[in-house]
Amino acid sequence: xxxxxxxxxxxxxxxxxxxxxxxxxxxxxxxxxxxxxxxxxxxxxxxxxxxxxxxxxxxxxxxxxxxxxxxxxxxxxxxxxxxxxxxxxxxxxxxxxxxxxxxxxxxxxxxxxxxxxxxxxxxxxxxxxxxxxxxxxxxxxxxxxxxxxxxxxxxxxxxxxxxxxxxxxxxxxxxxxxxxxxxxxxxxxxxxxxxxxxxx
Amino acid sequence: xxxxxxxxxxxxxxxxxxxxxxxxxxxxxxxxxxxxxxxxxxxxxxxxxxxxxxxxxxxxxxxxxxxxxxxxxxxxxxxxxxxxxxxxxxxxxxxxxxxxxxxxxxxxxxxxxxxxxxxxxxxxxxxxxxxxxxxxxxxxxxxxxxxxxxxxxxxxxxxxxxxxxxxxxxxxxxxxxxxxxxxxxxxxxxxxxx
Numbered sequence: 001x002x003x004x005x006x007x008x009x010x011x012x013x014x015x016x017x018x019x020x021x022x023x024x025x026x027x028x029x030x031x032x033x034x035x036x037x038x039x040x041x042x043x044x045x046x047x048x049x050x051x052x053x054x055x056x057x058x059x060x061x062x063x064x065x066x067x068x069x070x071x072x073x074x075x076x077x078x079x080x081x082x083x084x085x086x087x088x089x090x091x092x093x094x095x096x097x098x099x100x101x102x103x104x105x106x107x108x109x110x111x112x113x114x115x116x117x118x119x120x121x122x123x124x125x126x127x128x129x130x131x132x133x134x135x136x137x138x139x140x141x142x143x144x145x146x147x148x149x150x151x152x153x154x155x156x157x158x159x160x161x162x163x164x165x166x167x168x169x170x171x172x173x174x175x176x177x178x179x180x181x182x183x184x185x186x187x188x189x190x191x192x193x194x195x196x197x198x199x200x
Numbered sequence: 201x202x203x204x205x206x207x208x209x210x211x212x213x214x215x216x217x218x219x220x221x222x223x224x225x226x227x228x229x230x231x232x233x234x235x236x237x238x239x240x241x242x243x244x245x246x247x248x249x250x251x252x253x254x255x256x257x258x259x260x261x262x263x264x265x266x267x268x269x270x271x272x273x274x275x276x277x278x279x280x281x282x283x284x285x286x287x288x289x290x291x292x293x294x295x296x297x298x299x300x301x302x303x304x305x306x307x308x309x310x311x312x313x314x315x316x317x318x319x320x321x322x323x324x325x326x327x328x329x330x331x332x333x334x335x336x337x338x339x340x341x342x343x344x345x346x347x348x349x350x351x352x353x354x355x356x357x358x359x360x361x362x363x364x365x366x367x368x369x370x371x372x373x374x375x376x377x378x379x380x381x382x383x384x385x386x387x388x389x390x391x392x393x394x
Contacts (some may be wrong), residue, residue, distance in 0.1 A: 018372045019357075021379070027356030056382070059332045060250075060351040 012039055016046055024053045132177035133159060133196040134170045134184070142189035150187055154180045169196065218282040225273040237266055240283075243353060244290050250348035251294045253337045254301075261297045265290040280362050287353070288363040291345055298341050335385040343378035346371060 016039040022028045023036050040046050134156070138147055151158070154172055161168035172180045177195065184193040218239070224232030241262065248261045268289045276285055336344055342364070349355045349363060361368045 018376055021350050021375050022357050025350050025354050025356075027354065027359075029356075053379070055329075056332075056347075056379075057351040059329050060347065062329065 013043060013046065016040065016043070017049060020046065020050055020053055024050060024057055130174055131171045132174040134172055134177070134181055135167050135192070135194050135196055136170055136184060136190060137165070137167045137192035139189045139191050140166070146189060150184065150190070154184060156180070167192070215281060215283075219278075222273050222276055222282060225270060233266075233270055236269070240266075240286060244286070246352055247287065247290055247345075247348050248294050250336070250352065251291075251341050251345045252298060253344070257294075257297055257301070261290070261293050264293045264297065268293065280359075284355075284359050284362055287349070287355075288365065291363050292365075294345070295341065331386055335382050338385045339378055339381055343374050343381065346374045347378055347382075350375065 012035075016036050019028060019032055019036050023033070023040075028036060040050065150156075151170070154170070155176070156170040156172045159169040159171045177197075181193050181195060184190050218236065221232045221236045221239075225236065244262050244265060245258050248265075249255060249258045252258065252261070265286070269286060272289070276282070280288075336347065339347070345364065346360060349360045355363070357368055357371050360371045364371065
């Protein structure tokens with residue numbers, strides 16, 4: 001508080017005057033109550049002040065009746081925001097608990113002795129349903145750059161080659177094997193294209 | 201919590217009920233919190249509204265207050281009544297909110313020191329009822345807090361000192377200047393009305 005704190009060691013009148021609000025609200029007790037009553041009996045100014053303070057108290061309570069929400073209004077408005085906050089916190093606790101369980105499960109899984117899944121070995125010649133194999137013979141004059149360009153365009157990978165006859169075995173997406181084969185056949189610098197897979 | 205050391209007044213039925221509620225709140229019982237909230241909501245709203253004179257702030261400060269009650273319930277030590285403890289929290293939260301909104305908390309009492317004319321009791325009573333709201337708005341938040349705690353909530357001087365965490369003489373000083381300021385403002389309102 002920035003203002004002065006009054007010292008109430010002065011006159012009996014001033015001392016009683018400061019206590020009047022609590023005489024009015026009925027909380028004054030003991031020696032203070034006796035002293036105030038004794039002074040009040042003979043002091044017209046304090047009597048007027050007491051009357052005014054009683055009016056103030058009544059006005060304060062009346063003002064409350066006009067502004068404070070009724071109990072019914074409180075219930076009608078539903079649960080206040082803080083309950084939502086607390087419920088949100090309860091919900092957050094559940095989330096945290098679930099997260100903790102997940103972390104625990106993950107931790108246990110990671111700490112278990114590592115057991116590698118059975119290795120799946122594939123030979124280059126092993127059939128792969130998603131890929132089709134083509135045998136391609138390029139013209140001797142075809143540059144390496146042009147060959148790479150053709151392979152990229154066909155999404156082809158070199159599986160084998162070149163053979164003694166100069167042939168390459170390519171792996172291409174099975175779903176597009178036919179158009180790729182046709183495109184390679186039409187491409188300049190490609191002398192032979194044939195499918196190695198039965199029925200394709 | 202040292203519930204057994206609660207004051208004798210808090211030993212009354214209502215006080216005991218509140219102590220039980222606080223104990224349950226300590227254990228995280230949301231239903232107990234709900235009951236305490238509903239018991240205190242009207243009084244707290246009135247107190248916060250009276251202190252701030254800003255209806256828009258009331259719900260915010262009320263929630264802040266009850267959130268502190270929820271979190272700090274284990275720190276209640278029974279030295280004061282539960283209601284005194286809760287209103288002390290509300291008082292501090294209201295001051296915080298007013299500071300957040302850049303409001304003036306205190307008024308230099310010297311500014312209010314002008315003497316007022318001798319009252320005409322009958323006339324002033326009528327003016328009081330008519331202009332009280334606006335006159336209260338002219339007081340500082342701390343002065344309004346003393347008025348609210350005394351006249352609406354019916355607290356004694358020492359209990360108010362506990363709530364406001366200040367000496368008893370400071371409470372008397374705030375009340376003294378609040379009364380004087382109210383008189384002056386009501387006089388002004390009366391002159392404006394003429």
